[in-house]
Amino acid sequence: RLYLRQTRPFATMLFKQLFEHESSTYTFLLADEDSKDAVIIDPVKETFERDCTIIDELELKLKYALNTHVHADHITSAASLREKYGCKTAVGAKGGAKPDVPLEHGMKIEFGRHHLECRYTPGHTDGCMTFVLDDKSMAFTGDALLIRGCGRTDFQQGSAETLYESIHQQVFTLPDSCLLYPGHDYKGRTVTSVAEEKKLNPRLTKDKAAFVELMANLGLPHPKKIKESVPANLELS
Secondary structure, eight states, X not given: OEEEEEXXXXXXXXXXXXXXXXXXXXXXXXXXXXXXXXXXXXXXXXXXXXXXXXXXXXXXXXEEEEOSSOOSSSOBOHHHHHHHHOOEEEXXXXXXXXXXXXEOTTOEEEETTEEEEEEEOOSSSTTOEEEEETTSSEEEEETTEETTEEOOOSSTTOOHHHXXXXXXXXXXXXXXXXXXXXXXOSSSOOOEXXXXXXXXXXXXXXXXXXXXXXXXXXXXXXXXXXXXXXXXXXHXX
16 A cells, blocks of 8 residues: 655655565555655564565665564564664664664654654553654554554563553544554454544453453463564564
């Protein structure tokens, strides 16, 4: 999916949503159309060549390779992108990784005339960040908030109480019209909105106590690649 969207007068942004099938991971590429400065969010090792082809074809200048958190289901290509393009890697400061830019709440990631605001949204992991476009028309929630769901909280410093508070305080306070792009989807869905999730998310419409009880009883198996992905991402982010 390739879009050119007007975010403010005379400031056009390129936006591309990409998908990695094995882990059902979404990768996002955003660029200032005038300067060609770009950022990539949650790039995956297996789709490194695909992403490079797109960056090169569009003649983009990759400034940052961002991760919403230290992933447990795939290995990031952030370090490989840094080696190829000289971009900076960035991930939440509290996640245990050692990126070029440890992200803190309120920081801005600039690319041309645009920026992403970093909102700290822990609960799935200690280091989860949500990235909000400067005009609050779009936000990238990683594994914190999914479409009609949310990230699990039973490993990697997970906390259901913390996740509930993060989503309600940092995501649901965005404008109702803000489009939300999750880090994964397993049913072919691509985007939702603040208004939709506040009304229709079967987990987050519950009160906190009911949410915590639900999350404690999901009984999910651990991701297949957790033993290789987490150590690699702590090193490569």
